[in-house]
Amino acid sequence: MTSQPQATLLAVFAHPDDEAFSVGGTLTHYARRGVRVVLACATRGEAGKITVPGMTVDDLGQQRERELRAACRALEIPEPVFLDYHDSGRYERTRFDDPLALMNVNPLDIETKIRALIADVQPQVIVTFDPHGGYGHVDHLQIHRAATAAFFSTGHLPGGGPQRLYYTALPHAAAQGLARMGQNLDPLVYGVSEGTVAVRMNVAPYAANKRAALIAHGTQTGEQSLLGQMTPEERAAMETRLLGTETFAIGGTRTPLPQYPLRGLFDGLPGLEDLDGERR
Known part of the structure; x- marks a missing residue:
């Protein structure tokens, strides 16, 4: 008789800190429920912007790797897996000539790495960026495309591959809030309707974990970051959203949906129903 594989969630993102902002509370939630959480980070954020005035770093990639490892400890999840690509940067930091910059890599090559990771860890659930990459960063778009392709091309694996x-x-409403704070994005393009939200996770119980993870990414959350430049009122509103709720849309499924919206990311997956029910 074949034993049921361990419940596993694979989160695939581009840079250190992507996980803390968008899914940190959810990762802690499932880790505490016994789910094996695997965080794959495509780059080490080498071309990021240091947002702490006067701070100098000899090797930003190494520094941000350390920050990500600290953030993972704060979120109570295992050490990250790196796909070993380079950060493409933005604006004046864009690395057009770096062959390993994610923007210059063939998406099929990225997909191949993610497929190998899927075959190794056998996740039932994959989480990644939305089709707009959150706010349109080219690396986010590359990872969205490659992770989506890897989901669709791994259904032949033993057990049927990832299920969701x-x-x-x-x-x-959240996109409108970002636009009011100076982010150059159209809320009707980058935001989604309430009907698109398939899972709404209450992550307020893990607010301390998520706050600690954000703080761990010190080079990215300093005085010159978006968070650092907010008024106290704006920051309070942003923290209420960031630390209270995380929302997800469905990118694909190989199993029927038992209801909509879903109770959680594992809702309705055979043998894993208890993960999104009441604590026993």
Whole structure:
């Protein structure tokens, strides 16, 4: 008789700190429920912007790797897996000539790495960026495309491959809030309707974990970051959203949906129903 594989969630993102902002509370939630959480990070954020005035770092990639490992400890999840690509950067930091910059890599090559990781860890659930990459970063778009392709091309694996694919989802109201704070995005393009939100996770019980993870990414959350430049009122509103709720849309499924919206990411998956029920 074949034993049921361990419940496993694979989260695939581009840079250190992507996980803390969008899914940190959800990762802690499932880790505490006994789910094996695997965080794959495509780059080490080498071309990021240091947002702490006067701070100098000899090797930003190494520094951000350390920050991500600290964030994982704060979220109570295992060490991250790196796909060993380079951060493409943005604006004046864009690395057009770096062959390993994610923007310059063939998406099929990225998909191949993610497929190998899927075959190794055998996740039932994959979480990655939405089709707009949150706010349109080219690396986010590359990972969205490659992770989505890997989900669809691994259904032949033993056990039928991953059963669900979820995208991080930014509701219209949240996108409007970001636009008011100076983010150059159209809420009707980058935000989603309430009907698109398939899973709404209450992550308030893990607010301390998520806050600690954000703080761990010190080079990215300093005074010159979006968070650092907010007024106290804006920051309070942002923290209420970031630390209270995380939302997801369905990118693909190989099993019927028992209801809609779903109770959680594992809702209705055979043998794993208890993960999104009441604590026993």
